[in-house]
Every structure is written in structure tokens, then in C-alpha cells.
Amino acid sequence: MSTKIKESDYIHEPLTDFSLEKNRQVFKDSLNLVESQLGKDYPLVIGGERITTNEKIVSINPANKDKIIGTVSKTNKELAEKAMQAALTAFETWKKVTPESRANILFRTASMLRHRKHEFSSYLVKEAGKPWIEADADTAEAIDFMEYYARQMMQLKDGIPVQSREEESNKFKYIPLGVGIIISPFNFPLAIMAGTTVAAIVTGNTVLLKPSNNTPVVAAKFVELMEDAGLPSGVLNYIPGSGSEVGDYLVNHPKTRFISFTGSREIGCRINERAAKVQPGQLWLKRVIAEMGGKDTIIVDAEADLDIAASSIVHSAFGFSGQKCSACSRAVIHEDVYDEVVEKVITLTKTLSIGNPADSNTYMGPVIDQKSFEKVMQYIKNGKEEGKLVTGGLGDDSKGYFIQPTIFIDVNERARLMQEEIFGPVLAICKARDFDHLLEVANNTDYGLTGALISNNHDHIERAKEEFHVGNLYFNRGCTGAIVGYHPFGGFNMSGTDSKAGGPDYLILHMQAKTISVTHL
The missing domain is CATH 3.40.605.10 (Aldehyde Dehydrogenase; Chain A, domain 1)
Known part of the structure; x- marks a missing residue:
């Protein structure tokens, strides 16, 4: 089979439209x-050479x-x-x-x-x-x-x-x-x-x-x-x-x-x-x-489109059960719009379908294994002492490793839920006084992989470009979903070598x- 090098510019592989029967x-x-x-x-x-050994790794669903x-x-x-x-x-x-x-x-x-x-x-x-x-x-x-x-x-x-x-x-x-x-x-x-x-x-x-x-x-x-x-x-x-x-x-x-x-x-x-x-x-x-890895933040200021904010937070937090180094595991919201955004986030999260990923209607499947299940459930247990559980919080490992999309609100910015990478469907939300505080919290972890600002304020956007210290920074969208050639991917600090x-x-x-x-x- 021979394929010549193409002269035309490559855009990127299109995603499949599953709305078509x-x-x-x-x-x-x-x-x-x-x-x-x-x-x-x-x-x-x-x-x-194909080599078969007596000792095996067993891969399970x-x-x-x-x-x-x-x-x-x-x-x-x-x-x-x-x-x-x-x-x-x-x-x-x-x-x-x-x-x-x-x-x-x-x-x-x-x-x-x-x-x-x-x-x-x-x-x-x-x-x-x-x-x-x-x-x-x-x-x-x-x-x-x-x-x-x-x-x-x-x-x-x-x-x-x-x-x-x-x-x-x-x-x-x-x-x-x-x-x-x-x-x-x-x-x-x-x-x-x-x-x-x-x-x-x-x-x-x-x-x-x-x-x-x-x-x-x-x-x-x-x-x-x-x-x-x-x-x-x-x-x-x-x-x-x-x-x-x-x-x-x-x-x-x-x-x-x-x-x-x-x-x-x-x-x-x-x-x-x-x-x-x-x-x-x-x-x-x-x-x-x-x-x-990362501990990635979406920040929402007082002049944001609140529907875009809620959608960006939910889908970045719970896509693939939060098992992405770019996942939004924390949201920081200006106090003036905090209650309204929280309500929208909770409402949207409750619409997500959880179950067998082989089912076309499933939005969120399991976490990867027993060890991950136990780790995430322990964070949920600890989280009940750090914030207010408003949805989710339950897991079921009887057949597979399923954990409900879980949200804690009113979490202190220095709490473990806000600082440690969980790698599961757990979102922590905290309140910020003003834009300076939003940026301060966004930068207060050991990581620096992805982040997003939801805002219609030009000055805030320009400030965030300079002061939001992450390798991949997005505006008015989620913080996951980097596309090859469009969004070179890699982060600062303990997120790695920023290899892009x-x-x-x-x-x-x-x-x-x-x-x-x-x-x-």
C-alpha cells in the first residue's frame, strides 16, 4: 500500500455525527x-517476534x-x-x-x-x-x-x-x-x-x-x-x-x-x-x-454569559467521568452571579445520563478500575466535611465502577477538593469577591495545565491572557478538548514539561x- 505525502493543508479528522441513524x-x-x-x-x-509469557495482564471492561x-x-x-x-x-x-x-x-x-x-x-x-x-x-x-x-x-x-x-x-x-x-x-x-x-x-x-x-x-x-x-x-x-x-x-x-x-x-x-x-x-x-496532570479551573466573572458558563463547567467537569488531565475539577464564580450559575450547573448536571457506554444515549460511563473508584469515593467522603454536597455523591461498583457526577459548593479555596487532582467526576465550586480574587484562586494550585475564563469584559480577558498561569487558556468555552495543530497541549509547574x-x-x-x-x- 502506497500513500504519497499530501500537499494540501490538513484540517483535522471530523467527528462522527451520531444524530444520523x-x-x-x-x-x-x-x-x-x-x-x-x-x-x-x-x-x-x-x-x-511474537512472544507469549505465562504471566498475563487481564484487561476487563x-x-x-x-x-x-x-x-x-x-x-x-x-x-x-x-x-x-x-x-x-x-x-x-x-x-x-x-x-x-x-x-x-x-x-x-x-x-x-x-x-x-x-x-x-x-x-x-x-x-x-x-x-x-x-x-x-x-x-x-x-x-x-x-x-x-x-x-x-x-x-x-x-x-x-x-x-x-x-x-x-x-x-x-x-x-x-x-x-x-x-x-x-x-x-x-x-x-x-x-x-x-x-x-x-x-x-x-x-x-x-x-x-x-x-x-x-x-x-x-x-x-x-x-x-x-x-x-x-x-x-x-x-x-x-x-x-x-x-x-x-x-x-x-x-x-x-x-x-x-x-x-x-x-x-x-x-x-x-x-x-x-x-x-x-x-x-x-x-x-x-x-x-x-492538572487541577484545572474555570472562572466566571460578573459579566459572563451564565448559560455558557454552566455548560462549559459541566461538560468540562464530567466528560469521560472527569478522567482527563484537562478536566474542570473546580469552578470559581464571582459572588454577584454565584447562586445563579450554581443553580444552572446543578440543573444541567442532573440531566446527564449515566450508564453503560455501549449505549448510544449514555453521557457518562464508569471510572477505570477499583482503585480509581475507591480513591474518588474517598474524596467524596472527605468532601462532605469541606463543602456542601448538592448533587451526586453515590457510587456503585457491584457490576462496573460507576460514580454519579458529584458537585460540592461553598468550598474553601485551600481545601483538598480545590487543590488535589481527583481524576473522577467530582466538581468543587467556590465564590470569589472580585476579578483579582478570581485570578488569585485560579493560580493557587501546584499545577498549571488548562483553564478558562467566561467573560464579556474585554479588560478582564486581556488581564487573564497575561496573569492566568496555565499552558492552555481558553475563553468563553470549556477547558477540555484541545485539537491537534490548533491548541498545542501541555502545562506549567507540576503539570509537566510543557511539551506541547x-x-x-x-x-x-x-x-x-x-x-x-x-x-x-
Whole structure:
């Protein structure tokens, strides 16, 4: 299969219109297809070799704990080392492959994924518990990442022009780094996993992919897709396993050149600390690309459109059960409009449908697993001492890990509910005296990922542009839903390295610059 590099500008992959019956029926057919494929066993992929191990990771449907999505072979240290050696060997040839050829593999993979879009989205429904719309957006974003990074690589392939003098010719070019460890999360198990993986690959590196143990089947299917698109053996190695065993081993490894991680603050800091230590035989300082979460705020001033405010808060807080690093887990509202906005938020939240994400009418499905369920329920219990519970508050893990969308109001700005990342369907709301206070609360966490201001006041908007300290700042809309190429994504402070996925400088993080100067004799 051959796909030439397209000259036209790529906009972005359109979302599916599920209001059309024909689209709903096609998606239902895909869900049935995936249902018929559940329970399969997936081997490791190391240097193109399929390896089955006795120890398994069992992936279950978080909406129905009795349903097994698949069993996946589990990597140990010995196999991790085998994968490292395969990646090192493959790097020697892959780094010499032209950028055009590497980009074409991404274009082919994107085309194949587009053709199987509903199938992959159905795996997201089953394995990650994503409702239809969230799953469809996840798959679309994966396609966007591949299309965007392929085009970005074509822009960077010849380097960046620098000055030359009469007696010399100078060139500034980018070359690959080496072997990268990709550690991807469960919440965007296709988009983030694929995006971080192909960014490393298109820039000439080889990859050891350790996906989330909650969603390893989606990753296995993607690895198969890239192989079908013509990716050579050893460039992408699939090695799910324990973070404390395999993850630590590879982060410490002297041949690891970079680590691309998306996940919690705790693990991100641990990786950064371990990667900073130079191991015997290590020739470089490892590079860490980390996106570590957020405590994201929507602020509403006295001159806001209150319906837009309520809709932005609710959908940013409870989309995919609040399991987004960009989720609005706190809203700060000017005292003059506080009661009215709170009432609108509660009313809208009560209209959200909760249930099995395979049902087209479901807005919010389960949280990902038992550990997450217990953590969120504990925050709800603690929250009853920090604020007034006005809706939700109940959970049911008898069949799946379901938690009602939960709102606490009148919460102190320094309370745990307002400061700690919960990663679940819990929203804390507090009151602000004036615009200075709104900005003060917006900036009072350890994080700095996303935020939004709902306002019709030009001066407030201009102030927020300068003073609201987040990596992705939005106005008069929600604080989730960054689009590749439109909203480069990444945050400040404890939200990570501000690596700006889906942005013009993201690929450069996976390369090193080389200056070449030739003196004319």
C-alpha cells in the first residue's frame, strides 16, 4: 500500500455525527464486531517476534467487570532487555531512513485507522469505558496526531536556515536521539499512546511502548496497524508490564535516550528523578517529556454569559467521568452571579445520563478500575466535611465502577477538593469577591495545565491572557478538548514539561540539533 505525502493543508479528522441513524447503525455493527473478538490473547512484540509469557495482564471492561477484553503477555526484566537490544539494533538502520519514508508510514497508518475508525472506537468503549462521542474523538485525535506529525517532519527534514559567511557554508539540522521509552495512560489509550509513539518514530527513533495496564489491548491493535502499514521490525516494540519492575528498569537503563510519559504527578516526578541519575556506561543526559496532570479551573466573572458558563463547567467537569488531565475539577464564580450559575450547573448536571457506554444515549460511563473508584469515593467522603454536597455523591461498583457526577459548593479555596487532582467526576465550586480574587484562586494550585475564563469584559480577558498561569487558556468555552495543530497541549509547574503535544515544536523534543560548518579552501 502506497500513500504519497499530501500537499494540501490538513484540517483535522471530523467527528462522527451520531444524530444520523446510519452512523449509529454502523457504530453498533462495530461494537458487535469487537464484542465477537473479546477474550483473545495478545503476545509481546519484540524485534518483530511474537512472544507469549505465562504471566498475563487481564484487561476487563470497567462497565462490566465480568467481561474480559483480552489477556496480554506481561514483560519481565529479561524481556525488557531483549526489547532494548532489538530497539538498539533497529535504530542503526531506522535513523538512516529518509524523513519522507518515515512520514509516509504515518500517512498510511492514519489512512488505515480512518478506514477502521469505528472498530478502534468500539475497543475504546469496551476497554476504557468511553461513551460513543468520547471514543470517536479519541480515535479522531489519533489520526490527527499522525497526519500532523508527518507534515511537521517534512517541514523539519532539512533543518532550519542559519547564516553563512563568504568563506564557509553552514547548516543546522536535526538528527534522532536513539531509543525512547513511551509510557502511555489509560484515559486517551489510543490518541495519547499513538501520538507519543509516532512522534518518536517519525523523527527517526525506535520505541519501547509500555501502555497502561488498564488498556493494553487498544495498544496491541495499534501496533498491529503500524506493522501492516510497513513499519520495520524492531522500530516499535510492545512491552506491557509492571511500572515498578519494567518501567523502572528501562528508565534506569544506560541505553535509554529519552522517556515520554503521560500520567500522574507522583510517577512523573519519580521518572524525572530516576532519569536524572547517570548510570555506568551512559553517554548522555536522558531527556524527559512529561505530562503529569492538572487541577484545572474555570472562572466566571460578573459579566459572563451564565448559560455558557454552566455548560462549559459541566461538560468540562464530567466528560469521560472527569478522567482527563484537562478536566474542570473546580469552578470559581464571582459572588454577584454565584447562586445563579450554581443553580444552572446543578440543573444541567442532573440531566446527564449515566450508564453503560455501549449505549448510544449514555453521557457518562464508569471510572477505570477499583482503585480509581475507591480513591474518588474517598474524596467524596472527605468532601462532605469541606463543602456542601448538592448533587451526586453515590457510587456503585457491584457490576462496573460507576460514580454519579458529584458537585460540592461553598468550598474553601485551600481545601483538598480545590487543590488535589481527583481524576473522577467530582466538581468543587467556590465564590470569589472580585476579578483579582478570581485570578488569585485560579493560580493557587501546584499545577498549571488548562483553564478558562467566561467573560464579556474585554479588560478582564486581556488581564487573564497575561496573569492566568496555565499552558492552555481558553475563553468563553470549556477547558477540555484541545485539537491537534490548533491548541498545542501541555502545562506549567507540576503539570509537566510543557511539551506541547500537537504543536510546532513537539517533534524537536525527540531530536538533537547538529551544526555543520564547511570552510571553502
